[in-house]
Amino acid sequence: MERPAWAPRSIDISVPSVSRMYDYYLGGSHNFEVDREAARRAMEFMPGLPKVMQANRAFMRRAVRFAAGEGITQFLDIGSGIPTFGSVHEVAQAAVPDARVMYVDHDPVAVAHSQAVLEGNEGADVLAADLRKPREILESPEVRRLIDLNRPVALLLVAILHFVEDADDPYAAVAELRQALAPGSMLVLTHAAYEGIPLPAERAEGAVDVYQRIRNPLIMRTRDEIARFFEGYDMVEPGLVPMPQWRPDTAPEDEDPYASSGFAGVGRTA
C-alpha cells in the first residue's frame, strides 16, 4: 500500500540531513554527528564549502532587502532549512516591520525547529511540504492564511533546486509556482554548478559523491539550465551571475574564491 500524501515521511536521525549539514557549515550546532561526519567528508574535497553557504546567505539577505525595497512585503521561502541566523524573517521584518514570511521545508526536524524559533511571531510561519508538490504548498491553509497570492510575493528557492532530480521535474514545479504568483512578484534563486568552483572538477565531484551516498543527490546544472527556471520572468540586473557579483554591498575583492561557486539571480514577473 502506498503511503498517502497526508502522512509525513518517517524521520531517521541516523541519516544525514542536508539542512543540518548546512547549519554545520555555517558554524551552528543544530546538528548531529552523522550530519557533521557527512559535512566533514564533503569538506575534504571542497574545504571552502562553508564559504559557499555563507555566500548563499549573504545573497539571500541582499535579495530580500532588494525585494523589500521594491515594495514586496510577502516572502515564500521554500527549502528554508534550519534558520540559524540571518534568516529571511529577520532580514525582511527588519526592513518592513509588517512583512509576512512563510517557510516551507520537507524535513520534519527543520520544521519543528522553525516552529520553536518562530513561536510568537505573528508574521511568520512554517509549513511541512515538498517543493515537488507545489499545489499542496499553494493550497495549504497556512499559506492561504499568511500570503495573499493576489499581491506580489518574493519566492525564494535558495540552495534547494540542486537537490531536485530531473526525474521529479523541477521545471514543472517551479513553473507552477511562477504561474501562481501575482504580477510584480520575484523569484530569488541560487543553484550549485561546477562553474566557478576554484577546484578541478574531479575534486568537486568528490563532494557531489558524498551527497549521492547520503541519498540526497546534489544535481549540478549549467548556467543555461539554471536560467530556464526563470522562464517568463524578466531578470533583474545584473542577471544570473556568481553570488558575490549580485548587487554587492562591498568590493568583491573581499570575497573568498569559493563564494563564486554556482549562480544566483532574481527575476520579476510583469
Place this chain on the structure above:
Amino acid sequence: MSAEPDGPEDRLRRFATIWSRAVFPVTSTSSTRPEFEELLLPLARQLSGALRARSFDAEAGRAVGAALVEAHCTDPEALSRTLDCVDAYLVLYCGEDGDREDLRARSGRLQHAMAAGFAQALRMRTLAEQETVARAALEAQGVVAQALHATEARFRAVFEGAAIGIGIADLEGNVLQVNGALRRMFGLSEQSMRGRNVKEWVHPDDAPQTWRLYDELVLGEREHYHLEKAFYRPDGTVLWTNLTVSLLRDADGDPQYQLALMEDTTERRLLNLRLRYEATHDALTGLPNRTFFFERLEKALGAGEGQRFGLCYLDLDGFKTVNDSLGHAAGDRLLVEVADRLQACATASTEMVARLGGDEFVALTTGPDTERTVDELAARIMNALLAPISVDGRELTVRGSIGIVEGPAGERSAAEVLRSADITMYRAKSAGGNRFELADPESDARAITRHGLTTALPTALDRGEFFIEYQPLVHLGDGSVRGAEALVRWLHPQHGVLSPDRFIPLAEHTGLIVPLGRWVLEQSVLQARAWRDLHGGAEALGPLRINVNLSPCQLTHPGLVQDTVEILERTGMSPDALCLEVTESALIGADDDLLKPLRRLAEMGVDIALDDFGTGYSNLANLRRLPVSVLKLDRSFTQSMQRFPADPVDLKIVEGIVSLAHSLDLAVTVEGVETGAQAEQLRILGCDTAQGWYYARPGPPDRLHDLALVDATG
C-alpha cells in the same frame, strides 16, 4: 562618528578595522565586512576602556569574548585571530601614553578573560543549540508517530468500514485478516474465517483459468488478476463475486501476502439472469422470443461443415376469427395452450420452439440429419394441433399452416431463411391451410419479386414511373368511339412495363393505392378535357367519357367524394364525363355506409359501372340496391362467342343478363371483344358498348384521339 585624524577615536576605529579584517574571513555571518566592523567597534571600545581604566578589571574581556560568539564567530579560528590582533595592536592603538609594561600585562589578562568568555559563551550556545535540535527531532518524531498512528487508524477504519470485501492471506493461502464486509458476504465470523485456507474455496463454476492465475500470483509471476468467482456459503447458498487478487511485496520486492478485494455480485447476477430471460422470452407463453430464436438460428447457420438446419414456420389458420369473436383473453389462452403443445413437440436438445409474435411460431431443429428430423417435427406439430382446445368451455379446433425450410449451414442469412419460411407458410395457407409445404426456390423468387416491388412502390409515384393507357369504348350500335377506360401502367426501371394486376394488390396492401388512385383519376379527367377541347365539332355524339377503376381501398377512403368533386371542378369537366368502375366483389355485402359515397357521386351525375360482373357471386337481387348505371360483363361470357357457332347456353345467359340489366335501366358493356363475329353477336344480344382488341388495344391518348376522329368523319 567623526574622529580627528590620529586622535584616540581614529586610532580606535583603525584597531577595529584591523580586527574585522583579520576575523571576517573565518566568520559565517551574512553581514558584510564593514557591517561586521561596526559590530566590533563597541567591543574594541570596551577593550580600550578596560586597558586604560584606573582600576583594572579583566571582566570586560569576558564580555567581549561572549559578544564574539553572539556575532556568530563560532569558529575557534575567530578567537585565535582575535587574540593575535589584540596582542599585537590593542596597546599600540589604544594604549595612548600609559605605561607600556603595565599596558601589556593588562592586555595579556584581557586576552585570557576573552578566551574564557568566548569558550563559556560557545559552550552555552552549543549546548542550547544541541538541546534545541534534539527537542526539534523529538518533536518531529512525535508528529510523525502521531501521523502514522492516525494513518493507521484511518486505514483500519477504511478497511473495516469498506463496502467492498477485503481479505489478506499469506502465500500458503492461510487467511490472516478479513474485514466486516467480507465476513457478511460469507456469513462467517472473523474467528471462523481466520485460519481458513483460500484453496478450500473451489467451486464447480470456477473459470478454467482461476487456479492457474492463483498459482502464478503466489509464485510472484503475476502482480494481480481479476475474475468472477463463486463461493459456497456455510448455508449452502452461492455467493458470486467480482474478485481482484493482488500480490503484496515487502520493501525488497519479495512476495509476502495476497490481498483479495471482493464485490458481491450475487444479486446483480440474478437480476441479469432475469433480465436476460425477460429479454429473450415471450411474456405470454414463456417460450423463447424472436430475439432468442434469431440468436439460435444464427448460431445454427454459422455451424461448421456437415451441419444442417430445419425450420418450421407455423401460423394458425383463422386465429383472427377467434380473437374477433371470443375476445383477446380467449385468444391469449388459446395461444398459451398452443405454445405448451408446441413446446412438447421439441423432444431433443437440438430442437427449440419460439413465438415470433401474434399467432406465429417457429420450431428449429439442428444437426447433420435435419432433412429427416424437420419432417418429423412438422408432423408432430400438425399432430399436436389435432385435438380441440378448450377455451371458456368451448372446444376450438385449431389448424395451422407450416412453411418448412431445410438446408446446410453457412449458405444463407437468418433473415433470408425466415423470409423463405414465411413465403412458404403463405403458400401452405393459400393452398387451403392445415398443411405444410416445403420451400422451393422458384416460388421464393416470385414472392421475393413481389417483395421488391412492394418496397419500390412508394418512390415510384414520386419518380413519375406510372403512366396511363386508354382503351376505347365503342358503341355497338353505330361503331362510334364513346369513351375510353384508363388503365394504369408502371414503367419499372428493372422489370419494364408492369400491368396493374402485378402492382395494384401491392398498392392496396401498402395503402399507396389512395394517392395512386387520385393521380390516375386526375390524369384521366385532364385527358378527357383535352379530348373535349380537341373534339369541339363532335358535340352530337356527346362528350368522350372516361372510365376510371376504383379499388376497394379507395372506396372506403373518406376523401373519395371530395377528391373527385375537386378534380372535376378544377378541370371544368361535367360529372357525366366520368364513369367510376367498381368490381362486383368489392360491393359484396356492402352496407349503406360503404355505398353512401357512391350514391353521392351517382346523384351528382357520375356514372358507376359494376366491373367484372359475373365473376363473383352475382347477386342479381342486390343490383337494385346499388347506385350503378352500367354493368360490365366479364370477358369469360364473351370468350365462347369467338367461336362459331357460339355456345347456345352462353348466348342465353348473356341475353338474360342484358334483358335484366335493361329492365333495371342499366347499360351493358362487354369486355374482351376480339373478333367481328363476336361484336356482331353481342350487338344482336342488345349489348350497348364494347371494348377489346377487335377495336383497339390500350394505348397512348393520341391514338384514341385518332380513332375518334376517324370515327367522327367516317
